[in-house]
Amino acid sequence: LAKTTQPISMDSYEGQEVNITCSHNNIATNDYITWYQQFPSQGPRFIIQGYKTKVTNEVASLFIPADRKSSTLSLPRVSLSDTAVYYCLFNNAGNMLTFGGGTRLMVKP
Amino acid sequence: NAGVTQTPKFQVLKTGQSMTLQCAQDMNHEYMSWYRQDPGMGLRLIHYSVGAGITDQGEVPNGYNVSRSTTEDFPLRLLSAAPSQTSVYFCASSRPQGGELFFGEGSRLTVL
Numbered sequence: 001l002a003k004t005t006q007p008i009s010m011d012s013y014e015g016q017e018v019n020i021t022c023s024h025n026n027i028a029t030n031d032y033i034t035w036y037q038q039f040p041s042q043g044p045r046f047i048i049q050g051y052k053t054k055v056t057n058e059v060a061s062l063f064i065p066a067d068r069k070s071s072t073l074s075l076p077r078v079s080l081s082d083t084a085v086y087y088c089l090f091n092n093a094g095n096m097l098t099f100g101g102g103t104r105l106m107v108k109p
Numbered sequence: 110n111a112g113v114t115q116t117p118k119f120q121v122l123k124t125g126q127s128m129t130l131q132c133a134q135d136m137n138h139e140y141m142s143w144y145r146q147d148p149g150m151g152l153r154l155i156h157y158s159v160g161a162g163i164t165d166q167g168e169v170p171n172g173y174n175v176s177r178s179t180t181e182d183f184p185l186r187l188l189s190a191a192p193s194q195t196s197v198y199f200c201a202s203s204r205p206q207g208g209e210l211f212f213g214e215g216s217r218l219t220v221l
Contacts, residue, residue, distance in 0.1 A: 034209070043199045043212025044152070087151065089210075096167055097142065097210065099152040 004088050004100035011106045018075045020103050022088030025069050031090045033064060033071045038085045038102070047086075048073070075105075083107045111135050115200050115213035122190040122220045130185040130216050132200030138211070140203045141183040142167070143175065145196040146215075152199065158183055190220045 005023040012018045024033065032051050036044035048055060050062040050071070061074040075082055085102040116131045134141065142157035154167030158177040172194060174186040183202075187194060197217050201210040 036210070041215070043201070043215055044210070045212070046209040049209065085151075096154055096157065096165075098154050098168060099144070101151040 004090070006086075006088060006100055006103045008101065009104040009106065011108060012078055013108050014079055015077050018078050018082075018105060018107075020073045020075075020086055020105070021070055022073070022100070023070045024088070024090055027068055027090055033062070033068075034089045035060070035062065035071075035073045036087045036089060036099075038087065044087060044099075078105075078107045080107050080109060113200055113202055113211050113213040115198075115216050117216060118214065119217050120219070122187075122218065124190060124192060124220060126190050128187050128190065130187075130198055130200075130218070132183045132185065132213060133181050134183075134200075134202040134211070135181065136202065136204070136211065137180060138202035138204050139180070140205070140208075141177065142201050142210075143173070143183070143185045144199045144201065145169065145194075146199060147196050155185065155198075187218075190218075192220045194218065195220045 032049050034049040035047045037047050038044040048057055048060045048062045050064050052064045055062045063072040085104050087099045087102040113134045139160045143155040144152040146152045153169045155173050156167055156175040158164045161177050161180050164175050164177050177183055197215045199215050200213045203210045
């Protein structure tokens with residue numbers, strides 16, 4: 001199965017910009033890349049989705065280079081409430097949506 | 110709008126018992142899936158369905174069965190519970206497969 005690779009954990013401080021990169025070397029031509037956020041004892045929540053170049057919404061930006069073998073989630077000016085686990089996700093073998101291990105972000109005051 | 114509803118939220122089983130985790134969505138989503146999440150770990154795909162009458166195996170299907178007789182419901186059956194199946198189970202759905210996944214609140218299962 002194709003896999004994603006993300007840093008296990010990251011630390012940041014309030015007000016900083018945080019960039020989390022995900023590697024997905026085996027992504028298929030028609031796959032979108034999606035990022036989710038998960039708080040303890042809750043199901044993951046959709047953050048952003050993109051195919052290539054840059055996508056921005058009210059909470060994050062997603063940068064995808066031309067070769068699409070990686071993607072970077074950018075969280076501007078993080079706050080304590082952004083402390084969570086962040087997952088990148090894409091279709092696997094056509095229909096399987098599999099999560100990697102995720103990146104545990106800790107935002108400190 | 111209820112979204113994705115899972116029942117029960119908590120369950121304790123003895124080894125060898127069977128049970129069904131229920132999942133229902135009211136968004137007319139075609140794609141539904143079950144994940145398990147062990148403490149401190151990521152989510153692993155158990156089974157998924159791309160529409161009524163169609164199911165397929167995910168990464169960790171052994172010990173679990175699913176069926177999809179309607180668009181709304183996607184129950185997960187544990188055939189003979191084992192302590193290794195102690196986990197939090199999440200059901201999710203999306204309209205197009207690959208679109209935004211909507212998750213339920215999770216079902217916490219303990220097998221003694």
